Amino acid sequence: MCAATVEIDEANGAGETLTHNITDSDMGNTDAVNMDPVAFPITPGSNSFEKFQKLHVTAMGGSSKIDNLKIWRTGALGANASHVTNARTASYGGAPTYATPTASASSLATQTMPSSVPGTANLGIGGSLTGSLTATGSSDYLVHQIQTTGSAVAGATTTMNYQYDETA
Amino acid sequence: MANSRNVCGQCKEGFETEEQYLDHQCSETGFTPRDPENLGQRFAEISKAAIERGEERKNEQPVAAMAKPFPRMRRPLSR
16 A cells, blocks of 8 residues: 655646646746746735646545645745745635735734644644545645845745645 | 736735636645645645544544345245
8 A cells, every 4th residue: 555645736826737746835026836036026015926726636546535734834934034935823804716826914824823833723624624535636825925125134944834635 | 927816825926717726736845726725835744644644543433244145035926
């Protein structure tokens, strides 16, 4: 038996082009996947473009269920920057509808991205935190954005964490 | 590729459908997206370790007590 294969996908552009198995989650001043944050830095006082990402199960590998998705960031941001998201453990807003990512303050990412593992699921499947995948498929979109003030400093490198339960 | 809604993040090839993406053999990784090796050797190792931990926990769990059989019911013989 092998474990399920789970990749991270990201959608960009007006046409919702979905790039599978992304190599990084760098955020900056452009709507692009696997972007170079040095080439597209966030101007202090501005926001990054939103990221629309999802966990995608490409094979169950003999497992029966994937659920209990938990997303968080480890590592401190630079001063005067905040990381916001739609992920939340209570009063979940359902599956967000994709919209062309914007650098305006996100209307979907309104929660603070956890900086440690959440106690319960904070990203849904099928619009619900208690949802599950029993075959190939994807989670709800994770929407997140970096927001800065005019005093923000550059250079923070952090790690995005994506955790799930897998039942044999 | 025009009208490609699904792009492989590794080899950059575009596909019209997700199924086409899942079936392609990536020229960068040498595997299909269905293979855990497609996510790198590290993912395959982590997955293998997770399976092994699961098997260990399964073997540690106490075996449930056998249920007692139902008592046999005696039916009066019809006369």
